[in-house]
Amino acid sequence: MKQLQAGVWTIVFIFFCELTGFAQAQQPVISPSPYFTYGKGLGIISPDSLFMLNIRFRMQNRLAFVSESESNLDIKSVEARTRRLRLRFDGFIYTTRLTYLIQLAFSRADMDYDDTGFPNVIRDAMIQYSVNEHFSIGLGQTKLPGNRQRVNSSGDLQLPDRSIVNSTFNIDRDFGVQFYYNNALQGLNYVLRAAISSGDGRNITSSDRGLAYTGRLELLPFGKFTNGGDYFEGDLAREPKPKVSFGITYSNNQNAIRTGGQLGKFLYASRDIQTNMADFLLKYNGWSFAAEYLRRTAANPITTNEDGDQRFVYVGHGQNFQGSYLFKNNFEVVGRYSQVRPDNDIQTLEEKIQQYTVGVTKYIRGHRLKLQSDLTYEENTWLAGSAANHNNWQLRFQIEAGI
Template identity: 45%
Template structure:
């Protein structure tokens, strides 16, 4: 009986205080919580000692692949969650001390095909802004490699990145990161560098493996893009004046033991990998074009494996070119051509692949809520045997996030 009295007393006190509590909560939300188009839910403490951005996103995809280019008979079909991400970033105690944390929960995000255990952690890095121009980071995040990799997968204008990126990207690694912004007259210049393990995310270095060295430089001869538009695809903001960014990069991964350096399956030996890359992006009045070239070389490309099979590193070069137009109502049409060509040494083990893709997208709320579709005609040529096979790929995707 006494417990019931306490319950009723607690309920009465809660009822008396609820209006004031609700009013305080509304005030807090009005002054301290904001939904930002690009950064998600932003929370700032009253004492300004911490600021947090909270984000999530879901990519739901359906994909259909034909048997060949002359038949619509399906070789595969299916729907799946391509990406499911949770992300937070912000500052703690000092606005110069920032962090970025990102977790992935879909099978592709966790790299279950090439890992002994699910790789949930994608980004976990701490930065310190030493000067307005110089920032240093320590932890795990994307290497400053090709631009399409550094652009978020949630801010692409096609359903996914190109085969050039999929084949030659540096992806993520653990190490030290540095970025420096400079201005030559009215021309912004950005420099980035990284010294990292070379083993990829969430891995322990293998005995005998070396380090990776990565550097990237960008020049924006026509000034800064609106909303950092050189780091999302398509001209969503419809730039009122022409904007151009040109980037070059280089990476060396000493004694790498995975087929892609930081990514891919392990091989039965080591190889030194060198990657060179160049890219440019141009936007104006709804038009956007993006071009990227990457070349990879390796000191050792072919390795023995079980059952007399051979493992190989895909060395060679790739080119990706995209052009698009976004209407004022944020409906977009885009086209893409991508090609990857293997080095002569491995042409008997792998194929030259070309893709011709057209896309139609509708942006409901910037890149956070959008409907995407693309149709690809793909050819794969065995350069050693001089034979070709082809097929069609249709992909549909809904992106939802904050």
């Protein structure tokens, strides 16, 4: 009997120990809470400070009207849509030197759907490592170091959209390796950027037709702009001293398969495309002036399929001049002149276009919340052929909101 009792107590003891251990295992492990920051978006930092996630969104809701002609003000077309809807994530992983950028697009115009035939949701997917304070290297998909207006975020524009020069000749986004270097030489600040990329644009699954090589140099003779003001339009920082930036870019896209290199419809045969860009920026005490010149060349730019259909590289040049003044009540008046001119090879296929634009912007919370409107007079002139010239008026109103 004593042995049986001892055995029972042994079993009870073992069961109690197991039950206690199970209960302890089921108790939640209390860990430190993450840290939240509220600056440019919503920031979340892990308790061990080895990971940061910053979340931002923005949208552009637009109404636009185009007249039948310069004299007939009846409405020919209406644009009523969400032009851009973006969700952005950025931060660092394990070390502040290893950063990432993810940007997703959800509006049809933002997904390049009409040209590619599929929804291009991913705009940016970039991992970047900072070797030191001057040099960093990145791998992934993001903007190439092109013209200044393209490098500026579409959320940091003075007018509802970029110029026709940018939409015609810019080199946009691509997947590849990018290098960034900034320093100063005897008081002259400069920025060097370079990229080796696929040359075929966003979200192309494979490419064996040739690569694109892009390089850019920026010179800042009067020092750096306040709060990175050379990468947003308008002098919202009200520079107390004049600040100037000169930029030049060269891109060589070998065996390109799209009409704009990284953009546009797919050509019927590949072409080598070269793009040259030069830009200038001045800001001082609320005043801002920017100028750009872009030129694209390609040998034998027109391609044809078996049915005789044509697709071509838009070869030619464009220039854009833009000036503004920001009043102390955060109203801004803007003027812009833009021109794109096709080369002789495609003058029977494309018109020369000139736009004269005046606009006004009310900044409620900087570029994150603003009201924008502009009025444009557009001239369309055929330089060859017998097609009739035509001009029109364009009116746009836009609300931009984001964090």
